[in-house]
Amino acid sequence: MSTVYTHMTMSLDGYIADPDDGIDELFGWYQAGDVAVPTADEGLTLRVDPDSAEVLRGFVSGTGALVCGRRLFDITDGWNDNHPVGAPVVVVTHRPPEDTKKWPRTTFAGSVEEGVARAKEIAGGKDVSIASADIARQAVDLGLVDEVQVSLVPVLLGRGIPYFAELTGAPHHFDDPVVVQGKGATHLRFRVRRAE
Template sequence: MSKVVLDVSVSLDGFTTGPDVREDEPMGDGGERLHEWMGGGGIDEVVRRQVDEAVGATVIGRRTFDLGLRPWGGTPWAGVPSFVVTHRTRQDLLGDNGGTFAFDGLEAAVRRAGDAAGGKDVLVLGAGVARQLLAAGLLDEVWLHLVPVLLGGGTPLFGGERAELVPVGEPGTGDALVTHLRYRVARP
């Protein structure tokens, strides 16, 4: 059965983007620093490969889709179906890399992504949709890549939501001094 997993890089001060997110700077000012670890070797490379191998479908927030479509050149993972959470539905969109974007409400997007994932995980992209999923009890795990940088502003990860998280596995620190953490969302 598919798990709904938020896989996200976050600064030490809790931001998933830098300040001033905009079309020409979708990660905000300084936000690309959060993803530099993905080009590293050692543990960082192993973690990146595990994430890539786990993804069967994605659930994406509308703002993340709007800002990410151009830099991704299609779906975030080539050929992987992606479900955009939105109130403004539209016809499916075929990405340049063979993946399809479908547009739906929160619960329908998660259900459809789970069906499409083929037993693999549904990865969540976007802090806003992650908060919605957590509040709705639809988020199963959180995989954090804690980057040793203070951005001073940007998009906060969970901004006001409350949950109990249970560690899964051992933390690992990669070559870029990024700490990789995994948690299961505890159910009441």
């Protein structure tokens, strides 16, 4: 059965990018070590410490589909239809691009619920990753997320794009974290605690 998780690299003050979508201050840990972690993108090999490598290998091997929003999809140009984890992408949007044939491995969905359901079908039992902050926020509020994962970077951005903002269903509760200490990032995995 698929685990639906969201993972972001985040600053200590809760931001996943600066106000201009810049990630340079956050993504340094992806090249902070000696262990090579190949991705589905032949031009991108991550070089991290051994413990971070295990975390990343889990993402690459365990993810069967990825859900994102239209904004991230546009910023990355759809990862040229080859996201680094190698999984097909489901884009949640009310306005799909005119030429969807440009991205044959990408599906477009009109709501977060539809996007997660479609991603579970595509994943075929593998995990589903939610890669956009706004989509993650909505999915948590809708009770669709099983795990929240954070790669916490030792930097304060002061302002930017928050991981979770304006949650309507808060508070949300989680089990104690699984902690993996990496070089340049501490990886935290929280299981969502379901209401009984």
